[in-house]
Amino acid sequence: MSAPRTSLWPAIAIAGLLGGLGLLLAWAFLTALLGYEGERLAEIALARVPDSGVSNPVTAVLLNFRAYDTLLELAVLLAALLGIWSLGPASLPYGAPEPVLARLVGWVVPLLVLSAGYLLWVGGHAPGGAFQAGALLGAAGVMLRLAGYASAGLPRRHLQPVLMAGGLLAFVAVGLIQTALGLGFLTYAPASAKWVILLIETAATLAIGATLAAAFVGGDPARVPRPASGGAPAP
């Protein structure tokens, strides 16, 4: 059970090198705090928040000023899920839950879904938004899976890619529509920005929640588990 003892000299050498790296990073951090001159990005961003369609500065930065960054982040989530699906079948589901767990899940999961909807809406003017709401939905899926529901609250397998790619597709479609309207990719008109952001965030919440729950399932539900070799019983 105990790991093999790591030999002493490499450990000391690595500790020394990391100490040197730490000094370099500490100097860089101090310079960033003390040595800057000129205007910080904070003032520029905070000055333009009233035009962005939302009043929460972090949501404005995430969904408006740096919307392309958020689009790529949804693509990273999707790529990780595709990797997980390609690695093998889903792990075996848990057994039927005890009565206390079943009742608890029956109470908590609807509350989680409600809280996710609330966070999605309140992200416009307070801390919240698509990623926080999507994390709550993912947690609801994890709870369902732990309580014995093998599907983790997700729809049938051939509908799951629609849900997960839907967030990214909605984002790209909105960006292209803005280009077609002559504003530029992912540039919103101040009058309609609030509803455009809400539309993107709704699609993104569903996609993020579904992706996190599917990642917890741990593999592709459509694949059949391989039989163990040599006639040994499957673990």
Add this chain to the structure above:
Amino acid sequence: MIPDLLPNMIPDLNLATQLLFGGSGLALFLLGAWSFLIHAPLLRKLIALNVMGAGVFHILVAVAYRGLDTPPDPVPHALVLTGIVVAVSATALGLAFGQRLDQDEDGAADD
């Protein structure tokens, strides 16, 4: 009594707060990096990677702090949100790889 003396003892409370929070983030990063390089099991490496990520988020939040009365810089906060999501998905992929490696080891050991 001590909070009244603090402004005299520390000339710049904002800077002290940033240094304390960012310094602890730097320490987390270095500890995570050390564990990532030294320990062999995959699960320990994934945990170390997450600790490094937490350290980086500490540093970003420290840079964004501008005092109790000023709203913080929103751009590093958005970067932290993005970073959390990417770290979670990368950890999930790493754990799936580990699971597959374990299954392959079990299958090979049966022969």
